[in-house]
Amino acid sequence: MSDFFGEINPPQRLLMGPGPVNAHPRVLRAMSADLLGQFDPEMTAYMNEVMALYRGVFQTQNRWTFLIDGTARAGIEAALVSLIEPGSKVLIVRSGRFGLLLTEIAERLGAAYSTVDAPWGEVVPMARIREAALDYRPHVIACVHGDTSTTMAQPLEGLGELCREIGALSYVDATATLGGMAVEADKWGADIVTGGLQKCMGGPSGSAPITISDRAAEFIFSRRHTEKGIRTTDAEDGDRARIGSNYFDLAMIMDYWSDKRLNHHTEATTMLYGARECARLVLAEGLETRFERHAKAGAAMAAGARAMGLSVYGDDRYRMTNVTGIHIPAGLDDAAVRRRMREDFEIEIGTAFGPLQGKIWRIGAMGYNAMKHKVLITLGALEACLRAEGFAVTGSGVDAALEVFNG
Amino acid sequence: MSDFFGEINPPQRLLMGPGPVNAHPRVLRAMSADLLGQFDPEMTAYMNEVMALYRGVFQTQNRWTFLIDGTARAGIEAALVSLIEPGSKVLIVRSGRFGLLLTEIAERLGAAYSTVDAPWGEVVPMARIREAALDYRPHVIACVHGDTSTTMAQPLEGLGELCREIGALSYVDATATLGGMAVEADKWGADIVTGGLQKCMGGPSGSAPITISDRAAEFIFSRRHTEKGIRTTDAEDGDRARIGSNYFDLAMIMDYWSDKRLNHHTEATTMLYGARECARLVLAEGLETRFERHAKAGAAMAAGARAMGLSVYGDDRYRMTNVTGIHIPAGLDDAAVRRRMREDFEIEIGTAFGPLQGKIWRIGAMGYNAMKHKVLITLGALEACLRAEGFAVTGSGVDAALEVFNG
Incomplete structure (x- = not known):
């Protein structure tokens, strides 16, 4: 490795797989902009713009709409670890690999869970989800909108209504559809929806847009535990079980994206620039x-x-x-x-x-x-x-x- | 937001804080290269190059040297969640905010822990770490090399020897020093060392280089649990407690970076291009x-x-x-x-x-x-x-x- 492998020089390949796909050139150009300090007013203004833009992308009014610094899978785990307490009951809607992933994560979080399954290549009718939910009485219902492993899109109309009826919170993985098919967080009444950039959003993997309903945010803040090293005497901790991850603690991440600007991770500026440009392209196209x-x-x-x-x-x-x-x-x-x-x-x-x-x-x-x-x-x-x-x-x-x- | 906030256009600011700092222009340019599919041979070749380059940066022969897709803090959590089992005893060396963060994460993982502290602005002499370790007999010793909150660099000579003596594994957070001060994974005998790009490596936040010793890798593989959806009949699961996170499961991430190429997350290609260029710059400079x-x-x-x-x-x-x-x-x-x-x-x-x-x-x-x-x-x-x-x-x-x- 005398020249340390030479300059980056990938072939110009047309990526027509299930993702990642080629990023829009404007996204890659936006990512070459110079960095900013994480609390510089221009940086926090960009963060606020990203929140507004992704409200448009997710078709939501949710205040809490921002980015998780990691791949789409990071968004999934952040949602689940923040919604699931030890012993929580989770109903998982499964008909493909990414439904299985939800089970995998729920197991690791120590949740009890039940599943409502369809064979790969099919979807689960809402009536069956409803039946399973009324029977199991879960705290959380988790599902996948578009499961790329099977190429099927799960209908989600009625999910929010069902959850409100039984007092559950819902999570939807929209990684593979966000920006390409209708992802309607508010119309579905979904409590948390996450996505990624590397599919229909036309950007690179590495940032996971997320939107959180007020009721889910309220629940998550009831698990808030401000971290040592930045906590002050007026830290507003919640009284429920602390979230099992620091990196994926949505309460702290919301505090970071709020006017409090409580330091958590160092925002991945270049990925944020990319995510911002992806959303601008989506909304400008309509x-x-x-x-x-x-x-x-x-x-x-x-x-x-x-x-x-x-x-x-x-x-x-x-x-x-x-x-x-x-x-x-x-x-x-x-x-x-x-x-x-x-x-x-x-x-x-x-x-x-x-x-x-x-x-x-x-x-x-x-x-x-x-x-x-x-x-x-x-x-x-x-x-x-x-x-x-x-x-x-x-x-x-x-x-x-x-x-x-x-x- | 009629024009959706306009093009990205940050001021050209000189970032002389504790990080993030301005990225090297070559890094930003490398990040504008077109994407590749995650299993394309050119992509996996770049992944292997990144492994070789970061062995140089970490001054190690460790086979398992790669990137975690997230900010530096993601690297810290990946290391700790993979090393710490429920009930593990962790000795934490603390004299600043990032030492406190290690405690915070250990608590969330359900570990027992003890600390060996110095006031902010000082470091903990190895003799005191040794004394505490012999007394507490931890499974893991966790420390921070350069704690930017205090600007102090913790001496780490003798850490590996101590750990081998008591049968512990060690973790070092080198986020703030990697690429700027001597981070000598092998000389220290450290089992896991993680870093970030946004400080001395001269790149943007969003990718966390990590190196893992063979003995730590062996321990982590003994916790391997191949995820549903990609597991085959010959999946080699370990017999120890499953790692509490899917996204930060270093056993699965090592399988992804190995010749097995077992799918896990979708590698953050653009961040990988950036991390690769950071390492090339570091090694070319010497x-x-x-x-x-x-x-x-x-x-x-x-x-x-x-x-x-x-x-x-x-x-x-x-x-x-x-x-x-x-x-x-x-x-x-x-x-x-x-x-x-x-x-x-x-x-x-x-x-x-x-x-x-x-x-x-x-x-x-x-x-x-x-x-x-x-x-x-x-x-x-x-x-x-x-x-x-x-x-x-x-x-x-x-x-x-x-x-x-x-x-």
């Missing part, structure tokens, strides 16, 4: 326009796949618009097709996890990549790779996709 | 040259302060080279001086926390800012601001600093 762009790209991808003789995975009524699962035809070498895509075309498409490993490809069209030419290029390349691997393509995927875009 | 540059800048800052009639905080023998504490003269308005520095000169200097709040300023000269002209400019500006606030400056800080640089 949510409806943006969702429509994703819907069209997803529909074109599915139509293209079908025209070539491939079959699309999962229940059409509930498929996410921004990532499409495609059954890998029997006898075809999954890895060989993806290798050709990458090596000949510099296009990445995704494989799958768990029960779907080797069974489906996941092709994303999200954020900056939910664009006509990128969908067409991907389908054209896929057709060539399928033919090269001996698959009898039945029609033009590109033509079928064009029809969706132009029709 | 560790000794870099430490000397920081030492000279710190000595010049202290000499300059003294020449102006200010007194320097803390025990000279143990002061960190990269941040200097300066007693705020009696009767002077702390906030007014800092406001003049910021508004007239676009220079940020730091205030302090806890018992030192309003008592000392903390002036950093670290990373890209540990440079002659920046020290001189800061001292010249400080002199003007002190005079303007009515302090009787006794001599030229700039001249005294120049003498250190040129002498």
